[in-house]
Amino acid sequence: MNRAGREVRVRRYPAGAVTPDDFEIVEVPVADPHPGQVLVRNTWTSVDPGLRLRLRPDAPAGYFPAFPLGQAMDGIMAVGEVVESRAEGFVPGDVVSHAQGWRDYAVVDPGATQLGGIGTLSRLDIGDAEPQWYLGALGGMGLTAYAGLHVIDALDGGETVWVSAAAGAVGSLAAQIAKLRGNRVIASAGTDEKVDWLREALGVEAFNYRRGDLSSSLRELAPGGIDAYFDSVGGDHLEAALDHLTGHGRVAMCGSISDYESEPRGPRNLFLAVSRNLMLRGFRASSNLHLMAEMREQLSAWLGSGELVHRETVFADLEQAPHALAEMISGRTTGKTLVSIC
Amino acid sequence: MNRAGREVRVRRYPAGAVTPDDFEIVEVPVADPHPGQVLVRNTWTSVDPGLRLRLRPDAPAGYFPAFPLGQAMDGIMAVGEVVESRAEGFVPGDVVSHAQGWRDYAVVDPGATQLGGIGTLSRLDIGDAEPQWYLGALGGMGLTAYAGLHVIDALDGGETVWVSAAAGAVGSLAAQIAKLRGNRVIASAGTDEKVDWLREALGVEAFNYRRGDLSSSLRELAPGGIDAYFDSVGGDHLEAALDHLTGHGRVAMCGSISDYESEPRGPRNLFLAVSRNLMLRGFRASSNLHLMAEMREQLSAWLGSGELVHRETVFADLEQAPHALAEMISGRTTGKTLVSIC
Numbered sequence: 001m002n003r004a005g006r007e008v009r010v011r012r013y014p015a016g017a018v019t020p021d022d023f024e025i026v027e028v029p030v031a032d033p034h035p036g037q038v039l040v041r042n043t044w045t046s047v048d049p050g051l052r053l054r055l056r057p058d059a060p061a062g063y064f065p066a067f068p069l070g071q072a073m074d075g076i077m078a079v080g081e082v083v084e085s086r087a088e089g090f091v092p093g094d095v096v097s098h099a100q101g102w103r104d105y106a107v108v109d110p111g112a113t114q115l116g117g118i119g120t121l122s123r124l125d126i127g128d129a130e131p132q133w134y135l136g137a138l139g140g141m142g143l144t145a146y147a148g149l150h151v152i153d154a155l156d157g158g159e160t161v162w163v164s165a166a167a168g169a170v171g172s173l174a175a176q177i178a179k180l181r182g183n184r185v186i187a188s189a190g191t192d193e194k195v196d197w198l199r200e201a202l203g204v205e206a207f208n209y210r211r212g213d214l215s216s217s218l219r220e221l222a223p224g225g226i227d228a229y230f231d232s233v234g235g236d237h238l239e240a241a242l243d244h245l246t247g248h249g250r251v252a253m254c255g256s257i258s259d260y261e262s263e264p265r266g267p268r269n270l271f272l273a274v275s276r277n278l279m280l281r282g283f284r285a286s287s288n289l290h291l292m293a294e295m296r297e298q299l300s301a302w303l304g305s306g307e308l309v310h311r312e313t314v315f316a317d318l319e320q321a322p323h324a325l326a327e328m329i330s331g332r333t334t335g336k337t338l339v340s341i342c
Numbered sequence: 343m344n345r346a347g348r349e350v351r352v353r354r355y356p357a358g359a360v361t362p363d364d365f366e367i368v369e370v371p372v373a374d375p376h377p378g379q380v381l382v383r384n385t386w387t388s389v390d391p392g393l394r395l396r397l398r399p400d401a402p403a404g405y406f407p408a409f410p411l412g413q414a415m416d417g418i419m420a421v422g423e424v425v426e427s428r429a430e431g432f433v434p435g436d437v438v439s440h441a442q443g444w445r446d447y448a449v450v451d452p453g454a455t456q457l458g459g460i461g462t463l464s465r466l467d468i469g470d471a472e473p474q475w476y477l478g479a480l481g482g483m484g485l486t487a488y489a490g491l492h493v494i495d496a497l498d499g500g501e502t503v504w505v506s507a508a509a510g511a512v513g514s515l516a517a518q519i520a521k522l523r524g525n526r527v528i529a530s531a532g533t534d535e536k537v538d539w540l541r542e543a544l545g546v547e548a549f550n551y552r553r554g555d556l557s558s559s560l561r562e563l564a565p566g567g568i569d570a571y572f573d574s575v576g577g578d579h580l581e582a583a584l585d586h587l588t589g590h591g592r593v594a595m596c597g598s599i600s601d602y603e604s605e606p607r608g609p610r611n612l613f614l615a616v617s618r619n620l621m622l623r624g625f626r627a628s629s630n631l632h633l634m635a636e637m638r639e640q641l642s643a644w645l646g647s648g649e650l651v652h653r654e655t656v657f658a659d660l661e662q663a664p665h666a667l668a669e670m671i672s673g674r675t676t677g678k679t680l681v682s683i684c
Contacts, residue, residue, distance in 0.1 A: 061585070062617035234612070243403070247629075253616050266608020270576070273624030274595050275404035280622040282615030287589075 003030035005104030007072040008321050013056045016261055018329055022055070023322040028072075030105040038090045038108050038121065042080035044132040045101030046140075047315075047324045047337040048169070049232070051076065052260040064115065075115055076101035077140060079124065079131045080341075095124045097134050102321050104341060116286025118143070128304060136336035137173055137299050137310045140285050145173035145230075146295040147288035148252035149181070151281050152228055157182020159227035162218065162244075164237045166206065167194035169336040170254060174230045175204050176308050177299075183228075186221050188214075188237075190331045197334060201309050214240035225249070233258050235265070242272045253282040257329070311335030317342050345372035347446030349414040350663050355398045358603055360671055364397070365664040370414075372447040380432045380450050380463065384422035386474040387443030388482075389657075389666045389679040390511070391574070393418065394602040406457065417457050418443035419482060421466065421473045422683075437466045439476050444663055446683060458628025460485070470646060478678035479515055479641050479652045482627050487515035487572075488637040489630035490594035491523070493623050494570055499524020501569035504560065504586075506579045508548065509536035511678040512596060516572045517546050518650050519641075525570075528563050530556075530579075532673045539676060543651050556582035567591070575600050577607070584614045595624040602671070653677030659684050 006025050014022045033039045053059055054075075059066040067073045078101030082094040087110045090096070099119025100106035110121045118140050124131065129138060136142065148170075149155050161178045165171040166187030175198070179185045187198045187206040198206035207217040218226065218240060227249055229241035234256020241251060256264065272278060302308035313333035315324040321339045328337040348369050356364045375381045395401055396417075401408040409415045420443030424436040429452045432438070441461025442448035452463045460482050466473065471480060478484065490512075491497050503520045507513040508529030517540070521527045527546040531537055540548035549559040560568065560582060569591055571583035576598020583593060598606065614620060644650035655675035657666040663681045670679040 060611075060613050060617050062589070062614055239608075247404070253612075255616055256613055259613065264610050264613060266610050266612045268606050268608050269402075270595075270608045271402050271598055271601065271606060271624075272404055273622065274597055274626065275402050276624070277626055277629045278624050280615065282613075282618065282620050284616065284619055287619045 003105060004028065005030045006318055007103035008318065009071060010055060010067045010069050010073065012069065013066075018052060018055065018322070018326045020322040020326060025319050031107050033084055033086045033107050035086050036109065036111070038082055038087050038096070038110060039084040040080040040096055040098060040100075040106045040108055041083045042078045042101060042104060042106060042341050044079045044135055045318070045321065045339045045341060046077040046135040047321065047328050047339060048076070049255055049257045049260065049329065051325060052257075052329055072100070073102045075099050075119065077115070077119055077135050078102075078106065079134050080106070090121075090123060095126055095131050097122055097124055097139065102318070104318060116284065117289050118286045127300075129300065132312065132338055132340075133303070133310060135338060136169055136312065137303060137308065138296050141169040141336060142173055142295050142299050143288060143292055144170045144254050144285040145177055146298070147283055147285055147291050148174060148230055148254050149178055150288070150291060151283050152250035152252045152279070154178060154183065154228045154250070154252070155181045160184045160186065160222050160224070161228045161230065162186045162188070162222070162226045162241060163230040164188050164209075165232040165257065166198055166204070167334045168232065171230070171232055172202065172309070172311065172335055173299075176202055176302075178230070179204055180302060180307060186218070186226065188217070194334055197311075201311070209237070215243055218244045228252070230254075231256070235259055239267045239269055242267055242269050242278065245272070245276060245278055248277045249279075251278065251280040253280060254285075260329070313337050315339045345447060346370065347372045348660055349445035350660065351413060352397060352409045352411050352415065354411065355408075360394060360397065360664070360668045362664040362668060367661050373449050375426055375428045375449050377428050378451065378453070380424055380429045380438070380452060381426040382422040382438055382440060382442075382448045382450055383425045384420045384443060384446060384448060384683050386421045386477055387660070387663065387681050387683060388419040388477040389663065389670050389681060390418070391597055391599045391602065391671065393667060394599075394671055414442070415444045417441050417461065419457070419461055419477050420444075420448065421476050422448070432465065437468055437473050439464055439466055439481065444660070446660060458626065459631050460628045469642075471642065474654065474680055474682075475645070475652060477680060478511055478654065479645060479650065480638050483511040483678060484515055484637050484641050485630060485634055486512045486596050486627040487519055488640070489625055489627055489633050490516060490572055490596050491520055492630070492633060493625050494592035494594045494621070496520060496525065496570045496592070496594070497523050502526045502528065502564050502566070503570045503572065504528045504530070504564070504568045504583060505572040506530050506551075507574040507599065508540055508546070509676045510574065513572070513574055514544065514651070514653065514677055515641075518544055520572070521546055522644060522649060528560070528568065530559070536676055539653075543653070551579070557585055560586045570594070572596075573598070577601055581609045581611055584609055584611050584620065587614070587618060587620055590619045592620065593622040595622060596627075599671070655679050657681045
């Protein structure tokens with residue numbers, strides 16, 4: 001069948017802040033699926049901070065590769081509906097997730113491992129959930145939050161946990177999971193509106209890191225120090241965490257968004273890790289796929305009971321995807337940033 | 343009894359490199375022990391990189407406090423012989439370790455916790471060992487090496503482990519323990535002579551980090567990357583380790599001597615911890631006292647069999663202590679740096 005669809009391409013790597021001009025939306029013919037392949041009409045696609053790392057020629061070693069210029073951007077999560085299937089196990093109408101987002105239609109090979117496994121084509125057993133939750137709480141975001149708390153042993157409760165970027169997709173889940181598991185949670189974000197939301201909707205203590213310095217804010221809310229820190233920010237946030245962690249404190253590092261558009265600098269007070277027996281642990285959600293089932297079971301239950309709040313900032317239509325990314329990186333979105341595809 | 347003895351005092355905090363002029367040797371009357379106290383004649387005292395951190399007004403948070411100016415320097419390991427005892431459990435002639443080194447005589451209170459427990463007065467069951475080994479392989483140095491490998495799970499063998507400052511007191515033990523436990527060890531040091539010693543006496547692969555750049559040297563010796571890194575250096579060494587660690591690699595951090603006389607800077611490539619699931623773990627020997635018995639048992643056996651080499655650089659007489667420290671920090675000593683006290 002002769003179908004046409006749009007895809008987003010990178011025109012140039014942004015020099016500093018991302019702008020929509022760095023991208024172009026191109027109409028392309030949609031290939032027919034070969035035997036063994038599935039054609040998916042995307043309905044939602046994900047907008048993640050990590051994409052920024054792939055918008056430069058020197059994507060960090062060990063991370064996903066840079067997006068090539070002038071081509072469809074492979075390796076971005078999407079959910080959609082199977083339109084045509086030539087692969088066993090998939091039929092038209094199936095709701096699926098995969099890693100060929102930022103386009104209207106995707107021809108997907110079920111056998112190909114995508115995004116370390118998180119993005120490999122899979123049929124979603126939606127139940128009472130909304131499909132796009134599988135790009136957020138029930139997908140990579142939920143797994144990142146859950147796995148981060150898991151790898152630093154912060155799921156047993158009874159501790160003081162600081163979560164930065166706590167109004168973001170991962171942070172808002174990490175803050176809630178940490179709280180629902182019995183920890184005292186200190187959350188930080190960059191606008192008063194976000195802080196209000198954290199306090200009122202999530203019920204955690206929160207501060208605006210742009211008002212006053214981080215250390216004073218932490219000292220005020222946690223005069224006895226923090227036991228664990230969930231880091232998506234790096235930079236000054238990580239330094240402040242090291243300053244305030246108590247003995248044997250732990251840091252879960254899932255990203256360092258403060259560095260993504262500038263030269264990274266490491267924490268100058270890393271010696272505190274020695275003097276206070278601290279552990280810093282970087283992790284990837286895709287390296288913790290074994291936790292996906294238990295995460296989904298736990299978070300589905302909390303979503304069902306209303307204990308877990310899943311907030312979304314939705315941009316309508318694919319052509320908004322570049323704008324959505326720019327807005328998210330500059331801190332103007334709350335919760336999971338998504339693009340709905342008409 | 344009226345005894346006189348010498349003690350070393352800090353005259354001023356060194357601006358850059360330590361020099362003997364920053365200290366003075368003062369003759370003082372030796373106090374008689376009160377009931378419950380023990381008088382010790384020190385025979386050996388320790389010279390440790392960490393002392394440098396206490397020779398500045400702003401000793402790092404969580405670390406041992408700065409040495410006050412113009413007073414005896416409390417909290418430096420020594421071994422000696424009990425001369426007079428007014429405390430239960432100690433009699434004249436006992437060989438003991440404690441934390442009042444850098445002086446001829448020490449009046450020690452057995453009940454006082456010193457250096458987080460490592461320096462608390464204890465009678466040594468010397469056996470075939472030399473007393474000064476309790477300042478090295480069988481003391482805090484051995485515990486630091488052993489505990490560091492323990493906290494990053496590098497005692498089970500079968501991995502490639504990089505040990506920096508490997509001709510130093512801790513590094514030379516960490517390199518040997520890692521090797522004797524079945525790992526492949528890459529050792530680095532700052533002179534050709536040290537590198538020769540590492541290769542010939544310790545039987546490990548080694549390179550001089552001052553010849554060529556760290557990354558090239560590591561790539562050459564460990565083209566497949568390293569699994570674990572034992573860090574006493576920080577700075578460019580830690581950055582090189584992050585570059586070369588394989589997925590789920592670990593770093594044991596016991597110090598960062600490259601920072602002690604300058605402004606510390608953190609590793610600029612710390613994002614690799616995220617992209618490669620790395621763990622960085624700071625630790626203190628004094629937080630791992632529960633490992634002391636097994637460490638001593640293991641290392642004593644290896645010392646007895648000759649499998650473990652315990653090299654010392656000895657400076658004769660207390661008045662050499664400041665010079666010994668300056669020599670050690672500038673990299674001109676090998677193995678454990680000690681001062682014998684006449």
